[in-house]
Amino acid sequence: MSVCRSGKTVRSTVALCLLVLPALAQAPKRYGPTIESLDEHPLPQWYDEAKLGIFIHWGLYSVPGWAPVVHPEHDFTSQDYIKNNPYAEWYLNTMRLDGSPTQAYHREHYGANYDYYNFAAIFDKEIQRWNPEAWAQIFQDAGAKYVVLTTKHHDGFTLWPSSIPNPTLPPDRQHASRDIVGELRAAVRKQGLRMGLYYSGGYDWTFLPGPIREAADYEKVKPQSEAYGKYVDAQMRELISGYRPAVLWNDIDYPKSGHPLEIMAEYYNAVPDGVIDDRFGVKHADFKSPEYQTLNQISAKKWEECRGLGRSFGYNRAEGEPETIAPDQLIDLLVDIVSKNGNLLLDVGPEADGTIPTVQMERLQALGAWLRQNGEAIYGTHPWKRASGETAEGIEVRFTQKSLALYATLLGRPKGPSIIVKSLPLKAGAKLFMLGDAKPLSWSQRGNDLKVDLPAALPAQYAYVIKIVEPSGV
Numbered sequence: 001m002s003v004c005r006s007g008k009t010v011r012s013t014v015a016l017c018l019l020v021l022p023a024l025a026q027a028p029k030r031y032g033p034t035i036e037s038l039d040e041h042p043l044p045q046w047y048d049e050a051k052l053g054i055f056i057h058w059g060l061y062s063v064p065g066w067a068p069v070v071h072p073e074h075d076f077t078s079q080d081y082i083k084n085n086p087y088a089e090w091y092l093n094t095m096r097l098d099g100s101p102t103q104a105y106h107r108e109h110y111g112a113n114y115d116y117y118n119f120a121a122i123f124d125k126e127i128q129r130w131n132p133e134a135w136a137q138i139f140q141d142a143g144a145k146y147v148v149l150t151t152k153h154h155d156g157f158t159l160w161p162s163s164i165p166n167p168t169l170p171p172d173r174q175h176a177s178r179d180i181v182g183e184l185r186a187a188v189r190k191q192g193l194r195m196g197l198y199y200s201g202g203y204d205w206t207f208l209p210g211p212i213r214e215a216a217d218y219e220k221v222k223p224q225s226e227a228y229g230k231y232v233d234a235q236m237r238e239l240i241s242g243y244r245p246a247v248l249w250n251d252i253d254y255p256k257s258g259h260p261l262e263i264m265a266e267y268y269n270a271v272p273d274g275v276i277d278d279r280f281g282v283k284h285a286d287f288k289s290p291e292y293q294t295l296n297q298i299s300a301k302k303w304e305e306c307r308g309l310g311r312s313f314g315y316n317r318a319e320g321e322p323e324t325i326a327p328d329q330l331i332d333l334l335v336d337i338v339s340k341n342g343n344l345l346l347d348v349g350p351e352a353d354g355t356i357p358t359v360q361m362e363r364l365q366a367l368g369a370w371l372r373q374n375g376e377a378i379y380g381t382h383p384w385k386r387a388s389g390e391t392a393e394g395i396e397v398r399f400t401q402k403s404l405a406l407y408a409t410l411l412g413r414p415k416g417p418s419i420i421v422k423s424l425p426l427k428a429g430a431k432l433f434m435l436g437d438a439k440p441l442s443w444s445q446r447g448n449d450l451k452v453d454l455p456a457a458l459p460a461q462y463a464y465v466i467k468i469v470e471p472s473g474v
C-alpha cells in the first residue's frame, strides 16, 4: 500500500504504518445531504452481482387477498385500470370506488360497512402461524441473494412495532403484533442473504385517504403536511438504525415536508454498502426501478425490474396458472434482464398466514433448479458488448460475460443436433461447453456465424447455456 512505502528505514516504515492504517480504517467516507455527495456513493459489488432478489408484499390486504384479474399490461394511467386495479395491495383504494369489482367483492364477503382496518385483528391472528425460517429457506433455494419486504404499504399499517405513533389509527391497528421485519431479517441473514426494506413514503392513506379515482389523483393523494414529513423521516430513521437494511426501497416519492437527502446520507453513513432505489423523487439513486417493464438494450445505469409472479404484488386468490408467469418465461426474463445490466426483484404475495401460493412456489422451485445448474451464467456476470443475438432457426440468444468466459444462453429449445449462432466469430482454440454437461462441444465457423454441435441429450429443461472460453478472453 503506497502510504506505507514512504518511510526511510524499515523501522520508520513500520511506525508510520502503525500510525496511519488504523486511522484509515476508522475513517470511512462520510456522506452529506447533497446530490453531489450522495452521487459519490459507488454501486456496491454485492448488489451488482446478486442479479436476483425476492420482493414480498404482505399486510392487511393479504386478508381479503383479492383483485380483478385484468390489465395484464399494467396500463396504470387508464381510467379503467384504476377501478379494476389488478394490484391486490391496493384493495383499500379500489374497494372505495363505486362500481368497482373490488367493492362488490368486499360487500359480498365482509359487508358494505366493514372497515378495512378490521383486517388487523385477523392478520395478527393469522401471522402466528408464519415461519420466517421457512421463507428464508424457500428464497435461498430459489437462488435469490437478497429480499425486500414491504414494511409499510399505502394503507399505513407497519410490519414492525414502530414507536412513532400514527395519529389516525387506534394503537392496536397501527402495526403487526410480531416484529415481522426483525424476524425475517434474522432468518434471511442466517441463510446468507441480505435484507432490504420497502417503505411507501409517497402514499399513506391514513394521512390522506383519497381515494385515487382518476390519473390526476395519483399526485393529489400524496400527503405533504408537516406532520407527515416528520412521521416519514422518523420511521425511516427507525428502520435504518433498527434494521440496517441492505436496500432502502422507497415508493411513490418522498413527502416534500420530509428530508430525503438527509435520510439518504444517514443511511449511507450507517450502511455504506447499502443501495437506494430511484423512487424518492430526488435526483439520486443507485438503480432505476422499472415495474412490469423491461429494457430493450444494455443500460449503463444499474437497474432492477420489479414485478409479481402474477399480475399483483400482494396475494390475489383469484390468480392461478394462467395469470402466473410460466417457468420458461420467468427464466428467459431473468436472463434477458441480466444481459442488459439489470437485477430481477421478483415478488411473491403470501397469504395472510404466510403460505406462499402453490403456483408461486412452483415457479420459485423451477427458477432455483435452473440456477443451480446455470447460475454461473448469471451471478457475478457483466453485460457483454451486446445483449442479444439469434440462431439461424430464430432462437433468441442473450449474452453475459465473466472473466475469460462468454455465456450465450438460448431462450428456446433447439430442434436439431446443432445450432448456428449468427455473427459470433471466435478465435481459434476457443473451448465450448453447455452448462450441465462436462464434455466440450465441437464447433466451427461459417463465415461470421458460429456452428455448435449440441450434446445428444440437452441437460436442461429451459434456457440452454453455452459457455465459451477463448484463450485470451472474449
Ligand code: GLC
Binding pocket: 057, 087, 089, 090, 251, 252, 291, 306, 313
Ligand atoms: C407501485 C404500487 C405498489 C407496489 C409497487 C412495487 O408503486 O403502487 O402497489 O408496491 O409499485 O413496485
